[in-house]
């Protein structure tokens with residue numbers, strides 16, 4: 001994760017982690033980049049009580065007094081039906097200057113492994129498997145008229161997931 005965000009996340013930035021889940025990645029990124037971090041999620045799965053957290057009432061982001069430098073959507077968008085992904089991304093672009101997205105490349109092995117791991121870690125987490133491949137993500141970002149940077153992550157041969165990281169900004 002830190003490799004994906006190198007040069008994109010800067011030390012001390014104000015960051016909103018949308019869909020923070022248990023907070024494991026939140027904590028890791030906060031420590032690695034010394035971030036001023038706020039987390040939010042539609043459910044509270046946090047296992048750390050030192051992470052500032054706001055629960056989302058619905059798919060809409062809570063109100064914040066100040067804008068963030070960066071909003072993160074780590075492994076979140078494929079848990080949202082495709083028709084709702086666009087609105088959450090637009091909302092993230094409204095509250096932050098740039099949005100970093102970390103998503104899995106769809107494959108049968110990745111889908112099965114993701115559903116299994118999520119059952120283990122999150123139990124009731126909805127998994128509509130609304131993955132997109134790189135070209136589908138690109139066409140969504142084109143529709144949103146955003147500037148785009150892409151990193152296709154390298155993985156060891158035995159690891160079931162391939163990831164893509166995106167930086168988008170208005």
Ligand SMILES: C[S@@+](CC[C@H](N)C(=O)[O-])C[C@H]1O[C@@H](n2cnc3c(N)ncnc32)[C@H](O)[C@@H]1O
Pocket residue numbers: 018019020021022023024025040041042043045056058059073074075076079080088118125
């Ligand atoms: C697989 S977890 C990822 C957690 C964390 N971001 C990480 O990388 O470890 C997916 C998270 O997305 C959250 N989520 C699902 N739908 C959401 C929505 N519409 N808005 C915000 N978070 C959502 C879930 O509640 C869950 O915590």
